[in-house]
Amino acid sequence: MNTQTTTQAHAQQGATEAVVEAKNLDLVFPTNDGSVQALKDVNLTINKGDFVSFIGPSGCGKTTFLRVMAALEHPTGGSITVNGMSPDEARKQRAYGYVFQAAGLYPWRTIAKNIKLPLEIMGYSKAEQDKRVEQVLELVELTGFGGKYPWQLSGGMQQRASIARALAFDADILLMDEPFGALDEIVRDHLNEQLLKLWARTNKTIGFVTHSIPEAVYLSTKIVVMSPRPGRITDVIESTLPRERPLDIRDSQEFIDIAHRVREGLRAGHADD
Amino acid sequence: MAFWYAACVPMNIKGVLDAAERAGAEVTPATSKARRDMGTFGLVAGNTFAIADTFAQDRPRLPAPHQVMSELWKTTVQKKVTSKRSLVYHAQVTLKATLLGFVIGTGLGILLAVGIVHSRVMDMSVMPWAIVSQTTPIIALAPMIIVVLYSIGVQGILPKAIISAYLSFFPVVVGMVKGLRSPDAMQLDLLKTYSANTNQGFWKLRLPSSMPYLFTSLKIGIAASLLGAIVGELPTGAVSGLGARLLAGSYYGQTVQIWSALFAAAILAGLLVALLELIEKAVLKRMGMVS
Numbered sequence: 001m002n003t004q005t006t007t008q009a010h011a012q013q014g015a016t017e018a019v020v021e022a023k024n025l026d027l028v029f030p031t032n033d034g035s036v037q038a039l040k041d042v043n044l045t046i047n048k049g050d051f052v053s054f055i056g057p058s059g060c061g062k063t064t065f066l067r068v069m070a071a072l073e074h075p076t077g078g079s080i081t082v083n084g085m086s087p088d089e090a091r092k093q094r095a096y097g098y099v100f101q102a103a104g105l106y107p108w109r110t111i112a113k114n115i116k117l118p119l120e121i122m123g124y125s126k127a128e129q130d131k132r133v134e135q136v137l138e139l140v141e142l143t144g145f146g147g148k149y150p151w152q153l154s155g156g157m158q159q160r161a162s163i164a165r166a167l168a169f170d171a172d173i174l175l176m177d178e179p180f181g182a183l184d185e186i187v188r189d190h191l192n193e194q195l196l197k198l199w200a201r202t203n204k205t206i207g208f209v210t211h212s213i214p215e216a217v218y219l220s221t222k223i224v225v226m227s228p229r230p231g232r233i234t235d236v237i238e239s240t241l242p243r244e245r246p247l248d249i250r251d252s253q254e255f256i257d258i259a260h261r262v263r264e265g266l267r268a269g270h271a272d273d
Numbered sequence: 274m275a276f277w278y279a280a281c282v283p284m285n286i287k288g289v290l291d292a293a294e295r296a297g298a299e300v301t302p303a304t305s306k307a308r309r310d311m312g313t314f315g316l317v318a319g320n321t322f323a324i325a326d327t328f329a330q331d332r333p334r335l336p337a338p339h340q341v342m343s344e345l346w347k348t349t350v351q352k353k354v355t356s357k358r359s360l361v362y363h364a365q366v367t368l369k370a371t372l373l374g375f376v377i378g379t380g381l382g383i384l385l386a387v388g389i390v391h392s393r394v395m396d397m398s399v400m401p402w403a404i405v406s407q408t409t410p411i412i413a414l415a416p417m418i419i420v421v422l423y424s425i426g427v428q429g430i431l432p433k434a435i436i437s438a439y440l441s442f443f444p445v446v447v448g449m450v451k452g453l454r455s456p457d458a459m460q461l462d463l464l465k466t467y468s469a470n471t472n473q474g475f476w477k478l479r480l481p482s483s484m485p486y487l488f489t490s491l492k493i494g495i496a497a498s499l500l501g502a503i504v505g506e507l508p509t510g511a512v513s514g515l516g517a518r519l520l521a522g523s524y525y526g527q528t529v530q531i532w533s534a535l536f537a538a539a540i541l542a543g544l545l546v547a548l549l550e551l552i553e554k555a556v557l558k559r560m561g562m563v564s
Contacts, residue, residue, distance in 0.1 A: 070466055072462055072465060072466070091468055092468055094468075096466070097466070098462075098463065100459050100463065101459075102459060104459050104463055106481065107562050108481045108484075108560035109561070110561065117467075117477065120477070121464070121468075121469045121473050122467065
């Protein structure tokens with residue numbers, strides 16, 4: 001099957017199947033000097049196969065929302081379902097893989113052993129583990145690097161390995177919290193391109209936190225613009241760009257228009273403080 | 274070294290002059306009573322002929338380095354290791370107690386650290402006691418431990434080992450608690466996303482991350498163990514061991530013997546720490562944590 005038909009296939013699915021549904025979501029953190037409203041009245045639906053970016057200044061709750069989806073934080077009001085379940089249940093069903101800002105590979109494990117970490121914890125057989133490691137290493141273009149230790153790899157390669165680790169157990173949803181934030185622009189471009197290819201090949205639903213406007217526009221089918229104090233959604237932009245995106249699409253007028261709208265949304269969020 | 278030699282002259286000059294007077298030599302001032310009230314440097318200045326002898330006394334206040342070295346040589350290489358006068362023999366007696374104590378102390382320390390990290394109650398209750406235990410002077414506590422253990426029929430190597438363990442568990446507790454808590458929030462969150470249980474978190478993340486901390490503690494711990502074993506030999510009237518050697522030396526004013534026992538202890542500690550360093554390198558290399 002070529003990528004064109006695959007992407008069309010899940011474009012059609014996407015219209016019908018909601019993976020994440022948040023309704024009137026509130027989250028208040030109690031702190032020493034009063035409580036902080038991290039999320040206020042957040043309503044969002046993420047469909048299957050979507051690539052959703054969350055963009056906004058720090059403190060806008062984009063990471064918090066991702067963490068709520070992953071059941072790492074628990075909302076204080078409203079409701080959220082992942083695959084029709086509570087986030088906690090979805091986690092037990094291994095619904096998502098999570099990629100953090102730092103690769104966080106264990107320095108005492110080789111790349112292959114790092115990728116096996118979730119598989120060991122989830123009790124996969126040895127043979128299955130080896131098979132999956134090979135598969136995901138190939139997906140992130142790190143075939144042959146399984147025996148290396150993390151310090152032997154560049155930062156970009158380490159981050160790819162951590163993506164492979166998140167993919168290893170076949171979760172449908174990939175949650176990524178500024179995964180390329182610590183990398184330089186050139187490496188980042190390359191990884192963005194690779195990530196799009198990987199998304200096209202694997203059918204995953206991706207939630208992606210970033211504070212780079214070009215990155216958000218280049219990658220996403222849906223861009224969620226957020227603003228701080230209290231953390232809330234100010235705009236949801238459905239991208240009109242085609243799913244097949246070469247890097248130079250970023251010079252097109254359409255791209256620039258979407259980026260402009262994102263920038264407007266960010267500015268609107270800031271107007272009231 | 275030069276400082277040490279220089280220090281020997283004023284430290285030993287009175288003894289040398291006394292001996293010289295008894296032997297009938299001309300010394301200034303002539304009587305021991307007159308010399309008693311004089312400064313040592315003045316005596317040295319007035320009796321320069323005696324300087325050489327300050328390095329060669331039988332029972333000097335401060336033995337010269339070469340005296341200590343030759344005693345070390347005589348009591349290690351030139352004596353049979355089974356001889357009661359061999360430092361190697363005494364060192365191995367102390368070493369056995371040290372190693373046993375070190376194993377007990379390390380085991381106990383690791384167990385306590387695991388408890389502290391996983392239980393809030395232990396976290397709040399154990400640490401203060403561990404700190405109190407280390408502020409009690411061991412020299413006062415050691416005889417009590419030995420008396421108590423003796424009265425319940427425990428003697429031989431074990432009481433020494435327990436004193437040694439008493440000193441060595443603390444650095445291990447402190448280091449391991451820090452080590453087991455070293456994984457950051459992100460790494461703990463990552464395990465949470467896999468729904469890993471506490472057990473898996475311990476074996477897969479906490480324990481491996483604590484290894485560098487453990488080895489640092491072990492190096493402090495083994496030195497403390499040796500100290501504990503030596504202290505454990507002092508109040509027991511033990512006849513063998515470096516501690517017994519120190520004690521015997523001080524009874525009979527054998528300063529050369531005391532100093533050579535001290536050096537033997539220092540060399541032993543150095544060897545033990547070096548050995549641990551080798552093991553550390555090997556383990557961390559095996560774990561892929563050395564670049």
